[in-house]
Amino acid sequence: MTTVDEQPPRDRTDCDMCVLRRDEINRLLEENRRLKQQLAAAKFSQGFFASGGDDKVRYYTGLPDYTTFTELLTGLQPLMAARALKPFQMLLLTLMRLRLDLPVVHLANLFVVSPPTVYRIFRETVSSLHTVMTHAIAWPERDAVAKTLTQPFRDAFGDKAVVIVDVFEIVTEKPPTAEAQARTLSTRKHAHTVKYLVAVTPKGATCFLSRGFGGSSRDKELLLESGLLGRLRPGDVVLAYKGFDLQPGVGMLCAEVRHWDNGDPQLVARDAKKVKKISHLRSDVKRALGSWCQKYKLLSGAVPVTMTAAQEGEELTLLDKIVTVCCACMNIYPAEGNKEEYTAEKQNKKTIHFHLKGRGKKKTYLIPPPSSF
Numbered sequence: 001m002t003t004v005d006e007q008p009p010r011d012r013t014d015c016d017m018c019v020l021r022r023d024e025i026n027r028l029l030e031e032n033r034r035l036k037q038q039l040a041a042a043k044f045s046q047g048f049f050a051s052g053g054d055d056k057v058r059y060y061t062g063l064p065d066y067t068t069f070t071e072l073l074t075g076l077q078p079l080m081a082a083r084a085l086k087p088f089q090m091l092l093l094t095l096m097r098l099r100l101d102l103p104v105v106h107l108a109n110l111f112v113v114s115p116p117t118v119y120r121i122f123r124e125t126v127s128s129l130h131t132v133m134t135h136a137i138a139w140p141e142r143d144a145v146a147k148t149l150t151q152p153f154r155d156a157f158g159d160k161a162v163v164i165v166d167v168f169e170i171v172t173e174k175p176p177t178a179e180a181q182a183r184t185l186s187t188r189k190h191a192h193t194v195k196y197l198v199a200v201t202p203k204g205a206t207c208f209l210s211r212g213f214g215g216s217s218r219d220k221e222l223l224l225e226s227g228l229l230g231r232l233r234p235g236d237v238v239l240a241y242k243g244f245d246l247q248p249g250v251g252m253l254c255a256e257v258r259h260w261d262n263g264d265p266q267l268v269a270r271d272a273k274k275v276k277k278i279s280h281l282r283s284d285v286k287r288a289l290g291s292w293c294q295k296y297k298l299l300s301g302a303v304p305v306t307m308t309a310a311q312e313g314e315e316l317t318l319l320d321k322i323v324t325v326c327c328a329c330m331n332i333y334p335a336e337g338n339k340e341e342y343t344a345e346k347q348n349k350k351t352i353h354f355h356l357k358g359r360g361k362k363k364t365y366l367i368p369p370p371s372s373f
Helices: 011-042 053-061 064-081 087-100 106-109 115-136 142-145 151-157 178-184 217-227 272-275 279-289 318-333 337-345
Strands: 162-171 192-200 205-208 237-240 253-259 265-269 349-357 363-368
Touching: 053 064, 053 087, 064 087, 087 106, 087 115, 087 318, 106 217, 115 318, 151 178, 151 279, 162 217, 178 192, 192 217, 205 318, 337 349
Parallel strands: 162 237
Antiparallel strands: 162 192, 192 205, 237 253, 253 265, 349 363
């Protein structure tokens, strides 16, 4: 009987070769896995966020973490049409453009599609985001505002509802017609702009957003024509720290809503002496408005004039939808660095029902509720 030591050299050589082959196979498998991961990142597909963690998600999308991104994607997928890119890529492309204001040609090169495809995907995905997220800009119940007033506002106004208003302008390219140029020319910015009236609660949650107005419109016109006053009750207080023809020597607008006998609302400024007594609130008013526009760089530059025209059969322009989506994101997801507040909110998710247009059914989408008013 032949022992192991007495096996022919040929057999031992075969065993050695088996070990070498196994090691080589394992090495090739590991290399294949690594190359697939690199390819996924290069293609901006599902593996794009595999490395970099939540910091990478926040930088490219403005969302707080990857879980939030996937939750939002889940709610969007029923509304997304089949395109050259997968739903993951379509959402990522859209958020990257909103967040970083990347040029269309650059995005086309990154995602290996044509610029017209980028335009089409961006427009359609923004519309889907608008459908899913518009509920996040909600007018709060009067009691909800009163309960969440900070002490300085409570001392000044008691249990009255307080909203802080601001008008922000987004610069656009020069319109092609003389009429459009006159309508959008802003004396404040010395450029062609679209104006939006935004109202926030003292805690900084956006509770009202108007449609876009031409840059030549006066701030008071926006206040009267936007429909905001119709949501307020007599005696409610409106504050602003800029625009709206501020009361001299005060540096802040403080006005109350009153109604005519026919029911039409009117904004009546408080006496300057009374306003001076609450002038210390100016910094609180300014802080509540925040600087959410700066988070989404697309809103900081000159947007294409094509974004300011409504599509056939639609009332809202693409820019109106973009601004709504950005405001809604800031309501649903807190600012960067406020992770503890976001985690606490996320544990109290509510079920939001939204209607899928043209499908005749309801889709349930779990999404964190808007920030506490």
